[in-house]
Amino acid sequence: MAINLQKGQTIDLRKNDKGESVYDLSQVTIGLGWDVRQKQSGFLGKLFGGKEEEYDLDAIAFLLDSNGKVANLGRTVQTQNGRHVGLYEGDVIFFNSMKHPSGHIWLTGDNRTGAGDGDDEQIIVKLDQLDQRYQKILFVVSIYQGREKNQHFGMVENAFIRAVDARGKEIAKYSLSGDATMNGKCSMVFSEVYRHNGEWKFRAIGEPYNTDNFVDILKNYTYQ
Template structure:
């Protein structure tokens, strides 16, 4: 049975409570899901009208032993503003596969429509170079500030880890958290090496910015 994590809680991805290796970490899927809250009021109840589409993006930072993103990749700028990073240790919608080939984003869901995971980041933990000691998973609302959107308007937001055989290892839910009001980005969770194993920690640290590059500065 998968463990429903609370904020700050940590589990060992490889072993159960008895120290047994029960998960296949040759490939781990980090799944992100969300639903947009229906508009309230009389007409909202009658027509079940949905709010404007929300585009949540799953992002991964690969960190070294010092907790830093060493290779931020190549940068494209326009009018003096950085508009794209690629081929570095940041995996996101404009750079969907890590140069190692062991971490990749499966796609960019721009609405949250459908059941289950809306976006997935795949990680081959057992093949990842030792220089990578931690992977931080971020979620941001694309143009959330411009569109007056924030996490307080979203329901059923979760992140989960699934092993190579499809077994759900753990799940972390942020539904009904009032601290998400006005927040457009979040450090959701992290996977990190510890004594030869991989552990997974639920973080749930909100940020007002809708640009993950602002969060990346903390890890640079």
């Protein structure tokens, strides 16, 4: 049975709550889901067909070395429309660089609405094959253009991050619903997976940030 985590709680990813090694970590899915709190629609909203805003929550992963830093920040490339995109093919997995060069961790896609049940975004990682130089993976969630659109985690409910093993068994889940303490917070360090004595651990963090740009958080984890 999956473990529902509290903020700050840590578990062993391979073992269940009885200490039995039951989970297959050859491929682990880190799934993110959320709902947007529905606004109370008055008469005018109904009359003019008021439409709920879309919230674009982005899942990001930082691959950290033994010093807790991102060693490879990738490179800058020019896209077909002439834009310059940084952090490409480095140790940061995000919407502009969705697959790590090793092939052992990747982002499946970008869901812009949070509509529907289940995971809205997924990062998949082959933990058993991940190079030893990676000691920790930090999972960050940011609301795209949250500051500009006045969108924040206080407006998000039923947000969760969960770990599912290669056989589809849910290992752990950390749920977080927005409240007044989350007002104005546009990014969240949701959780981390890290090595400890040869085993992989999963820790629920839930640390909010004002910024809607994950690069501001990344600066805390670089050598530069």
